[in-house]
Amino acid sequence: MSRPELRLSSSAFRANIDAVRARVAPSTLMLVLKDDAYGHGLSWAVDAAVHAGIEWFGSYDIRTGLSVRRIAGGDARIFAWVTSTDEEIDHALMQRIDLGVGTLDYLRRIIARAEALGRSARVHLKIDTGLHRNGILPEDWAVAVAEAREAEHAGLLEFAGVWSHIAEASDADDDIAHEAFLDAVRVVRESGANPTALHLTASAASWWRPELRGTISRIGAFCYGIRSAEGPELDGIRPAASLVATVVDLDGDRVSIGIGSFDGLPSTLSGSRVGTPGGARTLVSVGHTASVVEGWPGARVGDEIVVFGAGERGDTSATTLAERIDTVGEEILTRLTPRVRRVVAD
Missing domain, CATH: 3.20.20.10 (Alanine racemase)
Structure with a gap:
């Protein structure tokens, strides 16, 4: 990918x-x-x-x-x-x-x-x-x-x-x-x-x-599946979309993933937690076309990172990210550019 x-x-x-x-x-x-x-x-x-x-x-x-x-x-x-x-x-x-x-x-x-x-x-x-x-x-x-x-x-x-x-x-x-x-x-x-x-x-x-x-x-x-900022979780509601990027490079105890501010990911989201095959890890920094994530044992190029969404590793929602930068989950989703492919998963 x-x-x-x-x-x-x-x-x-x-x-x-x-x-x-x-x-x-x-x-x-x-x-x-x-x-x-x-x-x-x-x-x-x-x-x-x-x-x-x-x-x-x-x-x-x-x-x-x-x-x-x-x-x-x-x-x-x-x-x-x-x-x-x-x-x-x-x-x-x-x-x-x-x-x-x-x-x-x-x-x-x-x-x-x-x-x-x-x-x-x-x-x-x-x-x-x-x-x-x-x-x-x-x-x-x-x-x-x-x-x-x-x-x-x-x-x-x-x-x-x-x-x-x-x-x-x-x-x-x-x-x-x-x-x-x-x-x-x-x-x-x-x-x-x-x-x-x-x-x-x-x-x-x-x-x-x-x-x-x-x-x-x-x-x-x-x-x-976008809850209100600062609002509680909603019974029976879960994110209908997950934002996924792949590992494109390994550098010691950190990995680079193929998503950045040119894709609509705010650079101010550094410090957020994202889902990896090794569990939740910190998004260290956001560049133009790539971002750096805290590594995990056995990380490989091609591994998938869930920036937000539903699923086994997608325990961070768009609203959770939005709350870090004092906005709403809708903005996190609508900022995504055409560089981010929309893919029907099921």
Whole structure:
């Protein structure tokens, strides 16, 4: 193996999905796929999720949503929530992608494109519950709801959902956000038919705060086996990917492995523990294309080192590494460059 590999376990991924679904039921799991499925590879993740019975996908942007549509087929529900161009809106309408709408301007542009194309847009309005991340302000909410209902009556829009993000900074702050969300939902219900998709929570809040869940829970990291930084281990969840590199050189009581910062491995991870045939050893330093690891008796060129992941020698997770440098496990995975081959292990 001349290049490092991110080895993907479809069985672990599907087992994680099953564990998350059981945890959040009766809320429906929306599998989030942003950042190329958290660095795992979009095609692999969507295909495995379809086989696991996932019906809702969170694509973040329309471009990713279009790729999901090609892989998952026409029956999947795909939710894209980043504000997009008119051309992207046109593609979304043609491919029946649900659109998350966080501003009045975006809502009006979607309605205008729906009218121009003679198509109906499926829309989820986002209320700002205090995080201030692209949401309609409470003082503008009634206007947005009224315009959405008017477009719905004209056949230009399906008012499919209400959603928001929460900070997950404290239970008290999230309770306040939940109350604001419920108040926004009440305004929508008073205006007409009840939208079926209500979603407020992502991974951590969906897992730990069942009272905050709506009819849908948007979950990405936990499905891939990425726990929250400083958070506890999760029952039934294990990493769906392992980062593996081989020994390329021996130098006394140290070995060189074929992975470095050019592969996306942060140089600040020196001092971390990695899995070797001789047990856990220290990652001494990270170079551009190779790194140095503390040796073990009988080390040989070609031996495999598990930098993180599941398995007999993969007791270090991406989040464990991330905590050393004050970040999150998602960053460790999404930093990996195309030099790291994605390989389906099972």
